[in-house]
Amino acid sequence: MVDSQVLIRIAGLSHTYPGKGKTPERRALKDVHLEVLKGEMLALLGPNGSGKSTLLRILTTALKPTEGHVQIGGFDLGSDPRSVRKQLGVVFQKPALDRKMSVVENLVAAGQLYGLNRDILASRISSLLEGLALADRRAEKVEALSGGLARRVELAKALLPEPGVLILDEPTTGLDPISRQEFWNEVTQLRGEGTTVIVTTHLLDEAAVCDRVAIMHEGQLLRCAPPQQLQRSIGRQVLTLECADPDGLLAQIRADMHLEGSVVDGALRFSLEDPFSLDRLLAQCADQIERLTLAHPSLDDVFVELTGKRLVGREEGGL
Numbered sequence: 001m002v003d004s005q006v007l008i009r010i011a012g013l014s015h016t017y018p019g020k021g022k023t024p025e026r027r028a029l030k031d032v033h034l035e036v037l038k039g040e041m042l043a044l045l046g047p048n049g050s051g052k053s054t055l056l057r058i059l060t061t062a063l064k065p066t067e068g069h070v071q072i073g074g075f076d077l078g079s080d081p082r083s084v085r086k087q088l089g090v091v092f093q094k095p096a097l098d099r100k101m102s103v104v105e106n107l108v109a110a111g112q113l114y115g116l117n118r119d120i121l122a123s124r125i126s127s128l129l130e131g132l133a134l135a136d137r138r139a140e141k142v143e144a145l146s147g148g149l150a151r152r153v154e155l156a157k158a159l160l161p162e163p164g165v166l167i168l169d170e171p172t173t174g175l176d177p178i179s180r181q182e183f184w185n186e187v188t189q190l191r192g193e194g195t196t197v198i199v200t201t202h203l204l205d206e207a208a209v210c211d212r213v214a215i216m217h218e219g220q221l222l223r224c225a226p227p228q229q230l231q232r233s234i235g236r237q238v239l240t241l242e243c244a245d246p247d248g249l250l251a252q253i254r255a256d257m258h259l260e261g262s263v264v265d266g267a268l269r270f271s272l273e274d275p276f277s278l279d280r281l282l283a284q285c286a287d288q289i290e291r292l293t294l295a296h297p298s299l300d301d302v303f304v305e306l307t308g309k310r311l312v313g314r315e316e317g318g319l
Contacts, residue, residue, distance in 0.1 A: 007165065007196050008036035008059075013068035015054055028054040029065070030219040038164075041187075041197040042224075043207035045299065046216035047311060052200040055216075056169055059198070061085055073164060089163035091154045093170040099143040103134060103153050106142060110157045121160070128156040132186060148179025155186060166190060168199040172206065184209065204299045204312065215303060222306045231297040234305045235271035238298075242267045242291040249288050256284060264304050271297070271305060 013032040019025040029051045036042050044052045057063035058070065061081040070077040072084045097106050104125060111121035129135045132152045142150055151171060158166060168187070172180040184206065191197055199206065207213045207227060214224040223230060239261075243249050246263045253259050253268075257280070261270040278294070303311040 005038040006035045007038040007040075007073060008034075008198075009069075009071040010034040010036075011069045013055070013058065013065055013070065015058065015063070015066045028219050029058075032068070032221045034214060034221060034224060036196060036198065038196055039191070039194045040212065041191045041199070041210045043210040043213045044198065044200045044216055045202065045204075045207045045213050045303075045311070047202055049218070050216040051219040052216055053169070054219075056167060056198075056200055060088060060090055060167060086161070087164045088167060089158035089161065089165070090167045091151070091158050091169065091171045093173055095150065095154065097142045097150065097153060097157070100141060102139050102141050103129070103145075104138040106153060107157060107160065111160050114161045116160065124160050124162075125156075128159055132156050146179065147175050148182055151175060151179070151183050152186065155183070159190075163195070165196045165198065168197065170200055170202070172203070180206075202311065207299055213299065215299075215306060217303075217307045217309075223302075227299060230299065230302045234297050234302055235273045237272045237276070237294055237296060238301045239270040239272055239276070240267055240291075240293040240295075241270075241289050243288050244290070245288070249285060252285065253281070257281065262304075262308065264308065265310055269301075269304060271301070 011033055013029055014027070015029040016025055016027045032051075032055065044055065046052050054063065058065050058077070059072070061077060061084055064078070070084075073087045075083040075087075077084050098109070101109070107125045107128070108121065111124065116124065126135075129138055132155060134149070134152055134156065137145065137149060142153065145153070154171075166187075171187075172183055175183065187197060187199075188209070197210075199210065201207055211226060212224055213227050213230060215222045215230070225233075241249065246266060246268050250261055250263060250268055253261065253270075259270055259276075261268050263269075278292075282289070282292075300311045303309070
């Protein structure tokens, strides 16, 4: 159950990376406003270059924003970053473990950096290894672990100080489907225990299990709502047609059936709210249609509706 208390407040957040030599300056974030509730799981969804990573760097105090304010747990990120950092646990996209050290050695080293008392640290390590099904791996070197097990160690490391906010940056990159599911099972359990989770992802199925999805594109926060609400906002169904001449077919359907659509990645898309006759469409255009798909809206469809571009390629799929 999500607490109604606002834990993170982001107001007017913008950031511009300065130019270097012939490289012009780049505005990576543009006036982002967002509130995250205590105990909520929020997905930052968008392609590379959307601003997700910049926002995450700011939230973890690794980057000072050009404009705007961030408060986490009542502490201002600009004036009191140390108090903000004490509330955070972070799993970075790139592995941050010493592969030559054992699982427990990595956790002891991390706990010492957190300043944890020896007895408290020993208790936390035992509890986390047990809870994350790593107890029998405590003495193994990280280099001997599978990718999924290593990510669990990363998660244990982030949870050592019992953070109020867990930040996950593309946490399942490179994992096989089974390891991905096991990792998310652990994260879902943490959410149930009241931990606030922020995850950056470009994977639709990961975003779909979150309480809310913040869709980002070219530095802007376009929409933030529960995934089902986002999907329902663009209609009851999405009709996709693949054909040799999408622009020509669109003009014909627009004239004959008064149906508005768009061409995206060479395919025709129609967001449908009212009942629609496929029989009539096929009677008039069957000889031009190579492939037809009628489905409930996905988060990718929402992204297309907002940006005119697909978030994932056709071969990637997603919920």
